[in-house]
Amino acid sequence: MTDALWWLPSVIVLGVVVAAIALAVSASRRKARGIRAAENAEIAERARTAAISLVRADDLIEAATDELGFAIAQFGERATADFAAALDVSKRQLREAFALKQKLDDGVPDTDTQTRQWTEQITRLADEATNRLNAQTREFDTKRVVEQNAPLQLEQLRRRLDRATDRLAGGAATLDRLATTYSASALAAISGNVQRARAAIDEGRRAADAADARLAAGATEPVGDQVSAAEHGLFTATTLLDAIETGEDQLHVAFASLGTALAGAETELAEARALRDRHEESETSTELNRVIADADTVVAELRRPGRVSDPAADLARLREALDGLDVTRSEARNRQLRLDNAREAFVGARLAARSQIGITRDFITANRGRVGADARTRLAEAERQLTLAEVEADPVTALDAARRAMTHATDADALAHYDAP
Incomplete structure (x- = not known):
C-alpha cells in the first residue's frame, strides 16, 4: 500500500x-x-x-x-x-x-x-x-x-485745497529764510516747490469746478475722473510742500555735521603741524606743509563769515582735503618712526661693533706674526665703517654703517683665528 x-x-x-x-x-x-x-x-x-x-x-x-x-x-x-x-x-x-x-x-x-x-x-x-x-x-x-x-467728497477736497493754499506762504517764507544760510545748489531740490504746488492746487481746483458744474447741471456724465484729478492735484501739492519742511530738517542736520567735521579738521591740522615741526626730514616737512596749507585754505573758506553753504558739497570738499592730509601725515609718521627706531637700534649696534672690533684688535695684536693681511683688512674696514656711523646724521644710514662694521669685525675675527688657531 x-x-x-x-x-x-x-x-x-x-x-x-x-x-x-x-x-x-x-x-x-x-x-x-x-x-x-x-x-x-x-x-x-x-x-x-x-x-x-x-x-x-x-x-x-x-x-x-x-x-x-x-x-x-x-x-x-x-x-x-x-x-x-x-x-x-x-x-x-x-x-x-x-x-x-x-x-x-x-x-x-x-x-x-x-x-x-x-x-x-x-x-x-x-x-x-x-x-x-x-x-x-x-x-x-x-x-x-x-x-x-461726489458732492460730499468735492466739499472735503475744497477745504483741503484751501489748507494747502494757506501753506504756500509758509513754504515761500521757509525758502527765503533758508536762502540766507544755504546756497542755490543746496536748495535746488526744493526751490521750485512752491510754484509747482501752486500749479497743482490750481489744477485740482479746476477739476473740482468741472465736477461741480456737471453736478449742478444735472448732467448724466460721470464726475469720477474730475474728482480723481482734484485728488491728484491735492496730493501733488501736499507732497511738494512737505518736501520743503523735510528738506529744511535735512539741511540743518547736514550743516551741524559740517560744523562737527570742521572742529575735527582743526584737531587734525594741529596734529599735522606738530608732526611737521618735529620731523627730521626736510623733504617730508615740506610735503606736510603743502597739504596743511591746502587743508587750511579749505577750512578757512568753509568758515568764512556770511558764506552760504551747500552742506553736502562742503562736507565732500572737506573730506577730500583731509584725506590728502591723512595720507601724507601717515607717510610722515612712518618715516619718523623709522628714524626713531633706527636711532634706538643704532645705540646697541654701535656698542656691539665697537666691542667686536676691540676683541679682534686685541687678538691680532697678541698674534702679530701669525695673522695675515685679510683679517687685518677686514678689521680696518670695520673701524672705518664705525667711524662713518658715528658721524652720520641720518639714523638709518648710521645704523646701516654700524651693522656693516659689525659684519666686517666678525669676519676679521674669524680670519684671524683661522691664521692663528
Whole structure:
C-alpha cells in the first residue's frame, strides 16, 4: 500500500503551491480594483469642480452683460471700453470651455489622460473668465460709490485745497529764510516747490469746478475722473510742500555735521603741524606743509563769515582735503618712526661693533706674526665703517654703517683665528 501511494506527498505540495498562487492573484486583483476606484473618484471630483466653475462663469457672463449695459448708460462707452473688452475675452474662454465639456460628454470614448487634461482646462478657463469679470465689476462698483459720494467728497477736497493754499506762504517764507544760510545748489531740490504746488492746487481746483458744474447741471456724465484729478492735484501739492519742511530738517542736520567735521579738521591740522615741526626730514616737512596749507585754505573758506553753504558739497570738499592730509601725515609718521627706531637700534649696534672690533684688535695684536693681511683688512674696514656711523646724521644710514662694521669685525675675527688657531 505504501508503494501504491508514493505520489501523495507530491500532490499535496502541488496543491499548496496552486493555492498560494491563487491567493496572490486574488490580492493583486483586489489592489488593482482599489487603485482604479481611487482614480475614478479623483476623475469624478475633477469633473464636479469643472462643472461648478463652468456654471458660475456662465451665470456671471450673463450678469456682466447686463452690468455692461448699465455702465455704458451711466459712464459712456469710452469709460467702459476695458469692461467690454474683458467681457469679450471671457465669452471666448467660456465657449472654449463648453466645447471641451461637449467632447467629454459625447459618445466617443476618452482616455484617462484626455479626461484629466480637458477637465483641468475647463476649470482654468472658467475661473479666469470669472476672475476677470469680477475685477471689472468691482471697479465699476467703486466708480458708482465715487459718483454717489461726489458732492460730499468735492466739499472735503475744497477745504483741503484751501489748507494747502494757506501753506504756500509758509513754504515761500521757509525758502527765503533758508536762502540766507544755504546756497542755490543746496536748495535746488526744493526751490521750485512752491510754484509747482501752486500749479497743482490750481489744477485740482479746476477739476473740482468741472465736477461741480456737471453736478449742478444735472448732467448724466460721470464726475469720477474730475474728482480723481482734484485728488491728484491735492496730493501733488501736499507732497511738494512737505518736501520743503523735510528738506529744511535735512539741511540743518547736514550743516551741524559740517560744523562737527570742521572742529575735527582743526584737531587734525594741529596734529599735522606738530608732526611737521618735529620731523627730521626736510623733504617730508615740506610735503606736510603743502597739504596743511591746502587743508587750511579749505577750512578757512568753509568758515568764512556770511558764506552760504551747500552742506553736502562742503562736507565732500572737506573730506577730500583731509584725506590728502591723512595720507601724507601717515607717510610722515612712518618715516619718523623709522628714524626713531633706527636711532634706538643704532645705540646697541654701535656698542656691539665697537666691542667686536676691540676683541679682534686685541687678538691680532697678541698674534702679530701669525695673522695675515685679510683679517687685518677686514678689521680696518670695520673701524672705518664705525667711524662713518658715528658721524652720520641720518639714523638709518648710521645704523646701516654700524651693522656693516659689525659684519666686517666678525669676519676679521674669524680670519684671524683661522691664521692663528
